[in-house]
Amino acid sequence: MESHIQNLFAERIGGKTFGKEDVIYKFEKIKRAKKAAKEKFPDMELIDMGVGEPDEMAHDLVVDALCKAAREPQNRGYADNGIQELKDEIPLYMEKVFGVKDLDPENEVIHAMGSKPALAYITSVFINPGDVTLMTAPGYPVTATHTRWYGGDVEILPLLEENQFLPDLDAISLEVCGKSKLLYLNYPNNPTGAQATKSFYKEVIDFAFENEVVVVQDAAYAALTYGEKPLSFLSLPGAREVGVEIHSFSKAFNMTGWRLAFMAGNELVVKGFASVKDNFDSGQFIPIQKAGIQCLRHPEITEKTRQKYERRLSKMVNILKEAGFHATMPGGTFYLYVKAPKGTKAQGNQEALSFANAEEFSQYLIKEKLISTVPWDDAGAYVRLAACFEAFKNGEVSLEEEERILNEIKNRLTDVEFVF
């Protein structure tokens, strides 16, 4: 039945044609391919390397803190812009883990209900129609979406392997620089797994001063690094004068569903953010903030998780290398990002195949090998495999199960010859 409501949708979500477009988005294509694969091979296990969230629960210590605080009547109400107790803990954590000194717990930190809303709200603080957000791609698209919703424009900065997946700031035109207000970065980077360097961050700070932009560094995977110690943008001189960093409890503490994050850095940005946030939400439930305090006091929780991902990622690198891929250990995150092959060689009665892009390769992997990955065709053809796949036995993370799954992947990938 036609409804007058169909004609009322805002242009930002498609206007009158909202819900009627026939474009199928990437994650829906993956879902459909998984369904088709299960129907074709009902007895074969589908291995999901496409996940983007931790396999494990939050630590007992953190769950206990939530339960205790939830029983205390004084914690029942609106939390507004957050409890001071959590704000006080953030500078201590930032110093302990990242060597960031002297963050002011009153004015330079604020909690958020996950980094996703924080990345959305920040556009409301700065973007007027016609303003530009500089956005790395491939990547997490929330700030770009909201920039457009406010009538702003997005300038894509491609992340290329030859530049270590760091954006080339010199390639941005003067005209675009003149209109830019926000520079969104995300290191360690989803999906490339790249980590930023101090010298890159120095370049970013110079760029921000020269072009008068605000840096928003999305640190959702900050403490999950391999080979090098975690690095905060805020640890560099000048960073706090030009930007903020957004840290999340989701990946570091296995708390995706809890919705807790914090922003730290420039006082004026934090002040603007607080004002906008206050008009969108009433703060995260106080017991969740109290549980968050326990996380910040126990960074060894993240360290244990980091070690698990490191072990899995290094095994995944070896398997992919054996299958002919150019795989190297990522600098951070829990993702492995590898170039998609151009096709496969003919073998027996199996014809040679060719893949026009990463999406076709990823569809092949799901439908023929029952391995789910996420394809990215934004800057070259790559697929992302996650090390946070589920490998449990009797409710516990099991090394034996992990080995079995990885062996299965190896067998499935090494019985074809890929062409790169």
Ligand SMILES: Cc1ncc(COP(=O)(O)O)c(C=O)c1O
């Ligand atoms: C780069 C990046 N930023 C932000 C988020 C969102 O994290 P949160 O759970 O804190 O909203 C994600 C989640 O996948 C992410 O990959």
